[in-house]
Each structure stands twice: as C-alpha cells, then as structure tokens.
Amino acid sequence: MTLNKFAVIGLGLFGTAIARELSKKGGQVIAIDIDEEKVESIKEEVAFAVALDATDIRTIKAQKIQDMDAVVVSIGDNFEALILCTMHLIDLKVKRIIARANSPYQRRILEKAGVTEILSPEETVGMAVAERLINPSIGSFLELPDGHEIVEIKTPTEIVNRNLGEINLRDKYHLNLITIKREMEMKRNGEVVKEQHIMGVPGHSTVLYATDTIVVFGRTKDIQRFIEINQ
Secondary structure (H helix, E strand, O other): OOOOEEEEEOOOHHHHHHHHHHHHOOOEEEEEEOOHHHHHHHOOOOOEEEEOOOOOHHHHHHOOHHHOOEEEEOOOOOHHHHHHHHHHHHHOOOOOEEEEOOOHHHHHHHHHHOOOEEEOHHHHHHHHHHHHHHOOOEEEEEEEOOOEEEEEEEOOHHHOOOEHHHHOHHHHHOOEEEEEEEEEEEEEOOEEEEEEEEOOOOOOOOEOOOOOEEEEEEEHHHHHHHHHHHO
16 A cells, blocks of 8 residues: 655644654655754654755755645744745645644635645634633534534433433434444553443444533534533
C-alpha cells in the first residue's frame, strides 16, 4: 500500500500535533520550520524534518513539496510568511493545500487567494469551550456544514434505563445514534479500573445507563432540543 505523503510547514503546537498524528496514522510526513530547535524536537517522530525558510520557493521546491498529496501551512506567528508560502504552493500546483487562519480577516484573505481548506484552531477551541460551558452534558463534538454536528452526550436523566426502541431517537428527535460509549470494569495490573468502551452499533433493545455516553448525529437545534427535554 502506498503511503500518503504530507508536508507540515510551521511547527508550533498546532502544526506539531498535526505532523505527529499524521505520522502515527501511517503517513509519510515532512516537517518544516525555520526554527532548528522545533525541527530537532520532532525529527524522531516523522519521516523527515528540515529547517528552512518556506517563503523561498526554490528551497521548498528542492524538497519536492509539489509531489506531496497534501501540504498543511500552519505558520501561526507570521501571517505574511504564511500567505507567501501558500502562494508558492499554489504556483507549484500542490494537489491539496490546507492553511491556518487566526482571524476572520485572515480567512478572507486566504479565500481570496484561492485556498478552499482553512483551519481556525483558536475559533474551534473557543466553540468547544463555550459548548461545554453551556451544556455540561456534552463531551467532544464535531461541527459539520449546514447546521449539523456529531456530539457525545452523557445519558440525559429522563432516558436512563430505557431502551433505544422506547426512546425512538430518529422519529421523535430527528437524531441518528452512531454508537454508545459504555463504562466497564477492567483489570489493570491486578487492580479493577473503570474504562469507557465503544459498543459498536446498538439495537432497539439496548438499554441506556446513567454512566453511558451516546454519540449522535443531527441538526444542532434538534440536539439542543433533545438535551433540554430530557435533562
């Protein structure tokens, strides 16, 4: 199987996390930053790490950046450098460019430049924190286009010890259940510990417990309505 080839340019916390995760999942990753210390800190975890100035088109071309399946530009502290690097990638006809934006203003500029995949880590984190403060029952969530999302929800009080057939998530709440994360007791080093495990695809007779976390997909307003009615 051919490994996907990726480059990550900009090794701050965000870029480093992406490079590490891509590498863990089997990607062939080139990590790039102008700071030699940052490059040194990740070189053992990726296929190749190099210190260079990504605003110099000759330098990045020499790394065969144009042959990558995708390039992530995550330069966070110098937007001018990010734009210049991104324009070089466009000129080199890189197949897929994913760029970081730290503000709506930066996002607009990237869109005008022709970048269609834009990441806003600070905005995403802000939304996640706000969501958890407003709805403490919600764990992680993924916002999707057109007002939809996938969320993890602690089993609401009103549906504890009821089966999925009774609750009727799809018809009553317009939600689709993806899976259930169930708390189980496991032995670890001679001690009994509690861990959450995925139950796969539950059936109509599956009963929800207070310690369960349900993973559902639906419109944001339907998810909010479901939580409000059953909390």
